[in-house]
Amino acid sequence: GDSVTQMEGPVTLSEEAFLTINCTYTATGYPSLFWYVQYPGEGLQLLLKATKADDKGSNKGFEATYRKETTSFHLEKGSVQVSDSAVYFCALSKGGGSNYKLTFGKGTLLTVNP
Amino acid sequence: DTAVSQTPKYLVTQMGNDKSIKCEQNLGHDTMYWYKQDSKKFLKIMFSYNNKELIINETVPNRFSPKSPDKAHLNLHINSLELGDSAVYFCASSYTGTGVLGYGYTFGSGTRLTVV
Numbered sequence: 001g002d003s004v005t006q007m008e009g010p011v012t013l014s015e016e017a018f019l020t021i022n023c024t025y026t027a028t029g030y031p032s033l034f035w036y037v038q039y040p041g042e043g044l045q046l047l048l049k050a051t052k053a054d055d056k057g058s059n060k061g062f063e064a065t066y067r068k069e070t071t072s073f074h075l076e077k078g079s080v081q082v083s084d085s086a087v088y089f090c091a092l093s094k095g096g097g098s099n100y101k102l103t104f105g106k107g108t109l110l111t112v113n114p
Numbered sequence: 115d116t117a118v119s120q121t122p123k124y125l126v127t128q129m130g131n132d133k134s135i136k137c138e139q140n141l142g143h144d145t146m147y148w149y150k151q152d153s154k155k156f157l158k159i160m161f162s163y164n165n166k167e168l169i170i171n172e173t174v175p176n177r178f179s180p181k182s183p184d185k186a187h188l189n190l191h192i193n194s195l196e197l198g199d200s201a202v203y204f205c206a207s208s209y210t211g212t213g214v215l216g217y218g219y220t221f222g223s224g225t226r227l228t229v230v
Contacts, residue, residue: 036221093218107156109155
């Protein structure tokens, strides 16, 4: 079945450091790929997405590029802030209609220290 | 306006009790979901409903029973609560028409259930 693998956390960085969170997927066909972010005590919010190979999703300084050849969708940010501390989830969706669902990775906790 | 709202936000109850969590969305989406997030933050789908019809029913104890009175509401009733049911339960909604593979979900803020 479809699956998403994220790098194990937790990840601890200093403010203004470069961030990479690795995400790879296993799926047949052509999934759409997402990054969601969960701030403490809150629900998940869509951070960015890409729907086809070589698409780059970007938002709030975060970027991820859909790489079909390596089945990857790594999240990057050039300079993290304390306010970026959260849990980040990579996810994929495939197919359409009523069976539509997102498959999530296990999440990566990011802590940014001042 | 809150897009996906869940109530209650916190629920503390004793083992063996029956409880319900309610979810409502005002986005006009046609599909709603329940996810369970465990203490390690792992998200697992439990159910999905499309226009009031049960579509996804993962391996969940039959003590959990979803009910969708209309496409804007999806409630979760849990009978005979057990310690292992303690978790955060998230409701989500989405539009699943053709050509919307990149649509994603909109999540509620979660219900933290603690069984003592």
